[in-house]
Amino acid sequence: MPPKRGSKRKAIKSIGVATANGDAGDAPQSTAPDRTTWPGWVEMESEPAFFNVMLSEMGVKGLRVQEVYDMDEALLLTLPQPVHALIFLFRYKAAEDQQQQNDDCPKEVWFANQTPDFACATFALLNIVNNVPGLHLGSELQKFKDFTDDMDPLSRGDAVDSFDFVKRIHNSFARDNDLLQADLRIKGKNSKYRKRQATARANAARPARRNEEMAMRKPPLQEKSPNAVHARVSGRAKRPTSKKSPKESTPDDGPDDAYKSPSRSKVTAISEAEDDEKPSNGLRRSKREPKPRKPDLVSTAQHDSDDADGFHFVAYMPINGNVWKLDGLDSFPQIVGPFSEDTGGWMQIAQPHLVGRMDQYAASEIQFNLMAIVHDPLVGEKAALVENVKMLQAFDRKLDAFSDDWREIDGADTKKVVVTTASTEYGITAEDLGTSESTADIVTKREEEHDLLQLIQLRKEVVIQQTGLRAAVRDSLEATRSDEEKARHRRHGYGTFVRSWLGALAEQEVLSSITED
Template structure:
């Protein structure tokens, strides 16, 4: 039979196995069809890879849904999910695993430090700068500043970072006698500020690593000093010693996120510039919004130091230091606090904190004790042959082992110069044994006071070390293992339900 359009149609008398259950029921007729036979334009080709590998033709084929494995994208996603599920426990175990001894030095980044005097004092101890101590400044009044241990070598001013324009500051080049390093990496500003003070202290006594760093950077330019500080494994390891592995990973993720945001911002700016080529310069400048201070901005440390009769502001993010002017002898803090108060007045909505790098009281106490024992030994030498002199020799009390507790030796005590006031009293012709005994009693009371203060300073130092050691302890692996055991025992669900 030929259709009106000339298409050849064959009579297929083979039974359709799906016809009885899928085709609608109609009245049967032996009459031939009166109209043209319509065929669907849909493809009769059946997709491969059906579930169970069955390929069915006919009307039923269009009702079947292909399996998830027949979709390449979905198949890749399934494989990724299975891979992540299989490796999640291993990855988590690696993340929360206890830090290895040298891992802080191997990590090339810097963690953000909080302004805690105990952390800074522990850092000074580990850096080998044990003659120094960080003290918190509770106010800029003269009475509060006088409470700081003397001498004060520098101030560390902490505030939230702002990208506002500088306050009309004119910065010249860095003088040769001033040690100043630029900050060349993120989160290192605390250590940069600390180094900008330590390296400018007169006649410092450092450990081997710090002394080597000072010798290597003395003749370098500020950017080079900053780079050498950034790549110094010893100093960076001390800075990161309070961090756990999760802190290091968090800093990596934050840095990656900042990079991606900056990259997207640059791409948007490029597209915007291409779309606005006809925009005049005048219009583009008038559309600029003023910069605002981000309330969640990160903290930034700035150092203030005296040097050769002048006060300097050392901001590692600036190319050069800022000279604040000359200061009166012994009153450089007044010039520095004036500049700090100016900053605080301009940025009223920011938070602040001030630390002072001072000489450790242990140094002055040891020096005071050596002078005391030298005076007592001088009195004992003057009246030892007098029958009325019954007091013991100071070296029977301050034996060599006892002196070593204060990092002193008998030779250091013998070479200690006597105060002029003491010499004036003892060299008089009317100086009697009774006066010498009263003076010895006063020196004995002073010795007891010095020993008490020294023991208190040692306790404060040990407390700072214990605090940073406690921060270094990571209980995350223990907690994770305990929670996993609870989950495997089926107890965790019950605990969650009882709390909920």
């Protein structure tokens, strides 16, 4: 069941975003459950920063979630490459379910059904990261993938629902209000289920109760006697028939009907005509039109529960030459179409499909969103900076072999901002610089570079190259810190602080003058 979303959304350019920020005033005055042990799931906002933090805390390395503002081909090419997957958020309606083409899950596709409510964000992420080849998943996710490798999609969904490690990370973004509202929804769902069960039991017992009522309406059985008075179904009683004495009988006497008056025959004919219109159970059938039946309570309750719409996350990604739609609400993963790298890659197949889906909602809905799961640019930028530092270290070793005071020569000076060793600012460790295989080894093997000034000039070029590399790594690290800051603000209990602060002001009677004004 997709989550029901609030109306407050974050507006974006060209593509509307559907983010759920419930109003704090809607929260019931109750104590929120402990999110670390709470058994349910809460709805997730379509915020790339939260998805990035989730991936990081799960232990996944090398991926980054980035918002896509337009499906224009030129803009898609500006995304960090490669693009591993797309996450499409849209307003889900049960009546719009499409016929599924695939009726099984291939071995090469890891896919889990979304068994719990409001967990589609995490299911979309897991359906993606478990299908990216060579991805560093972290110890917890790797163990989970190995454990669920031979399961069917439904069993994997149940396993995800019981995976407390992932559930705690997912629910860590929930506010107290979200937990309370989720509890109310669960209670309301259970109440509706109990009502449906009671209605179903009542409907099942209705035929037996009707038969009992009909049996009670039938007249009691009486002993057969020549003088017994038989009750008519119409409610009138037959007249008792008197036996003729031998004195009243004649040889020409015929059946009794021969002596009935015309009026008696007419009444009998009318009675017989009425009897023909009576149903077999003895009840009189009315000529009036029957009243329309009330809608079945079970089907109505099911409609109210199942047809409620909400926002839902669906993943699209390439796997073994095909573009797959990984929707946790589908029984199995669905093929969108085959692709080839020679014809433009998998985005050439996914783009028209998603544009078509967006056009379906364009007339009435703008609340959908698209995010791309891309290769984290920090990985390549950091690797390039590490290689640059190794080159500088190799030049320094070779220049030290020429002269101890080479740093005094013009052009050989090194500014403080230049990274020549491990750096916590840029995330470079001694292990990163200690790897044996490096392009810096070329420096030590170049026999033609025996000229001191030429080596200093080559080193200067490497120092200049490092300026751009440091800027790129700094920007990526700043983006990561910004994501963490957004997640920290989201997870902070501002509502609890404000309520405590207002309570303290009320105890000091500071608010009385404000309320009076």
